[in-house]
Amino acid sequence: MMAVEQDRRARNVRLASGDAFSRRDPFVIGDQLSFPLDMFSVPHHYKGDVKEIMIPHGLVIDRIQKLAKDIRHDYADTTIHLLCVLKGGSAYFQDLITALRRFHDHADHSYVPFTFDFIKVKSYKGVSSTGSVQITGGDLAALEGKNVLVVEDIIDTGLTMESLLPVLEARGANSVRVTSLLEKRTELSSGFRGHYVGFSIPDKFVVGYCLDFNEFFRDMDHICVISDRGIERFTEETRG
Numbered sequence: 001m002m003a004v005e006q007d008r009r010a011r012n013v014r015l016a017s018g019d020a021f022s023r024r025d026p027f028v029i030g031d032q033l034s035f036p037l038d039m040f041s042v043p044h045h046y047k048g049d050v051k052e053i054m055i056p057h058g059l060v061i062d063r064i065q066k067l068a069k070d071i072r073h074d075y076a077d078t079t080i081h082l083l084c085v086l087k088g089g090s091a092y093f094q095d096l097i098t099a100l101r102r103f104h105d106h107a108d109h110s111y112v113p114f115t116f117d118f119i120k121v122k123s124y125k126g127v128s129s130t131g132s133v134q135i136t137g138g139d140l141a142a143l144e145g146k147n148v149l150v151v152e153d154i155i156d157t158g159l160t161m162e163s164l165l166p167v168l169e170a171r172g173a174n175s176v177r178v179t180s181l182l183e184k185r186t187e188l189s190s191g192f193r194g195h196y197v198g199f200s201i202p203d204k205f206v207v208g209y210c211l212d213f214n215e216f217f218r219d220m221d222h223i224c225v226i227s228d229r230g231i232e233r234f235t236e237e238t239r240g
């Protein structure tokens, strides 16, 4: 199925939180699109460990600036509580707050004051389809009455977010929305979609920009597809 068509179908979505809000479209990275490795600077220590560059770092940053504008528009003059999902979401979180902070300098714009916190989330698929989630870190009691915006690196099956959101809502948050830099077009998707999504990507395992494979690749700026050699090498390294 063509990537754009697949994404259009995916927009017949169940949004987080039963929120009546209708999301904007993510930028679609086509199934065949990749950027040649020899045209970009890839860290020497990962040479051969990535197959292709899916999203160069500059494009990531440009897209985040627009996501920040969308968020500012929708939350105008409302304080948001950003909840960054570690560790994968941390690079996106940093660049997003940098973009949001810039709006503070322009008196002619609406402001987006924000507070933030960090959590770690592990989701478990039990025998039932709902799954369960283990949250560590973060002050969940402080969510009461807040407009929570979860900041995630990637939505794959959607299970993690589907499990997390009811927990946040049960803590009395005023609203809960999700921004994810990436969203995978996968047949395994539960149908969950975030509100503010940077890129819809093909069903490939990506690393870089804080997305890891066995804790490696977080220090690479571009978002890349891991190679077979990379999988082999960093599986070996973690075995010790």
Ligand SMILES: Nc1nc2c(ncn2[C@@H]2O[C@H](COP(=O)(O)O)[C@@H](O)[C@H]2O)c(=O)[nH]1
Pocket: 088, 123, 152, 153, 154, 155, 156, 157, 158, 159, 160, 161, 204, 205, 206, 207, 211, 212, 213
């Ligand atoms: N480094 C990568 N991590 C990935 C990728 N796809 C998913 N993930 C991790 O899983 C959760 C979300 O998964 P979900 O199935 O519950 O939606 C995400 O936060 C990542 O930590 C990937 O391609 N690369």
Ligand SMILES: [Mg+2]
Pocket: 085, 086, 087, 088, 089, 152, 153, 154
């Ligand atoms: Mg994550």
